[in-house]
Amino acid sequence: MNGVAKAASASPDQSHQENVSHKHIPSIADILQKTPSSRYVDSLSSKSSFVPAHRPTKSRSLMLQSEVTRLINLGSRSVLLKLLLTWLQDKGAKRVTNDDFLKLVPYILEAIVKWQGILLHGQYEYSAYEKRYSPTEQQDLAKEVLYSVRKIYSRLLFPDSEEDYIYSREKRRSLGETDYDLTMKDYENLISLELNNNKLDLASKWFERLEQRYPDDEVYSKMTYNLWILRFLVYGNGLPKNWSATSKETNTAFRKPVKPYHTSEVEWHRTFSEYAKKQHLMSGNSMLNFDKTLLGSIIGSIASSKDTAQIYKFIEEVWGIDEKGQIIQSHKKLDIDDPCYPDIDTLRSIVVSLVYNGQVVKSMLYMNAFQENYGIDLSKESDEFWGQLFDWAEFTTRVSENKSLEYFICKTDARVEKDEQGKFVLELAKKSPDFDYEGFLTFMTDLKNQRSRLIEELWKCYREAGANYSMRAFVAYLSVIKASKEETKLYEYLKLVAQCLHEKDLPAGSFNTVWKKAPERLRTHYEDALVALIELKATAGELEVIEVVIRKWALDAEMETSLKKYVSNQKSRYLELNATEQNDEDGDDENFLGLI
Structure with a gap:
């Protein structure tokens, strides 16, 4: 069995x-x-x-x-x-x-x-x-x-x-x-099924039915260790894919994967207290039993509750690392055969939880500390680690000009008129003598630079670790490159993706295997980067070199055909864009001549 x-x-x-x-x-x-x-x-x-x-x-x-x-x-x-x-x-x-x-x-x-x-x-x-x-x-x-x-x-x-x-x-x-x-394995199956599909209301329903089947404390004597882990993931919303994210001061990023609203969610410490009081009925041991999987689900539920101070305390007490990423000398390091000895999934729970709560710098400190003190290898079986890390890092650092403008105006107490929809817009704000336009541009530049530095630093760590292909990592890094509008980085990215494609291009029947989706997705990244390069050339008015770029950089005839079709569909927009820029340049020349 x-x-x-x-x-x-x-x-x-x-x-x-x-x-x-x-x-x-x-x-x-x-x-x-x-x-x-x-x-x-x-x-x-x-x-x-x-x-x-x-x-x-x-x-x-x-x-x-x-x-x-x-x-x-x-x-x-x-x-x-x-x-x-x-x-x-x-x-x-x-x-x-x-x-x-x-x-x-x-x-x-x-x-x-x-x-x-x-x-x-x-x-x-x-x-x-x-x-x-x-x-x-x-x-x-x-x-x-x-x-x-x-x-x-x-x-x-x-x-x-x-x-x-x-x-x-x-x-x-x-x-x-x-x-x-229903056996306990059946309850685990049903709860896991609904949990994976963002149906926390249905997942919690199976806990309720389990409690009906075994009333009072009898349910705790029947519960398995896996059911306790699932209890934290369901009632504490400890699974990152189910976390919600609302718009902040400077972005409109929004996620609400759990539908309908999960009415059974409780603060993490209530489930933790329940476990502390009742787990002995399962194990027969009055001492609290933990392993790294349960600890990971607890950290996830703490993160969902936005209680970052408790995450730091938890890490310090269990693994002996403080919030500055320093090893506490008085703390005895766990033996490698200890059930709580951390692995890459433990580190993923910690790092992703902190990034989700905006504690990006501290997440990097913990990443380094756990690698040094516990020898965690970020290259093997690390797809989930890098995928979730890049996903939340990219998502939580997105910048919206409109939201940032509203935040900047409120913070500086500038008197600015709103448009007909009752919203602040930059064109109207620029007309107000009370609005610090240069200050706003600096503010926006700082926000974008913070985002770029974070993603680029994560990308550097990812590449140095020699980790396997991660779609989220490639997508996040490309989003930063496109925003930077730096041709050199786009060309470097294209070369890297082409190299990765070559490495995964194995002959049919090879005893080595690669994930079939990886080449397909790498090809998508390559094409996306090439489209970004074409857009950059078009914006710069270099329409005549676009065909050369396609002919030189397309991977095959199929990609070349699809890119030419894309450019053909965008031709009128490109011409209009260049005409507008030319008019702006002529206007600048006239203003300069007027000054002379």
């Missing part, structure tokens, strides 16, 4: 190809033709239990476990999903299938839930031409798997009714009587 629970997952590109359509579900025989095992077919049929006496076999339980483990290890999650859906189509399937298979169902669904979480990472692709992210086929597949898992649990609990659904209105208060007794 443990082998099933710990089975490895396949790569997301493999997942992308899998189809789990409910409309054309094959029979179990059809499904298992792709995973040949006559003994496995026998185990699912009440009429095929005969095994020749002369052929020695494993026990049916071990045979089932072995086959399911094999399918999970092969990354055949879609096969397993179809299998469960087909099995549950028969209302009597649960009754005629042996208990051994039923015991494996939660572990099969655990693998499917993890797969669905992987699919969510590839929901969107960035378009250099449309300058926005667009949904991919993977988004539809992720939704289909989500609905399928919900359907499977509905059929497990209510096999005699197609209408009964785990989230139907009549089940809101209680599930009522069910034909299947």
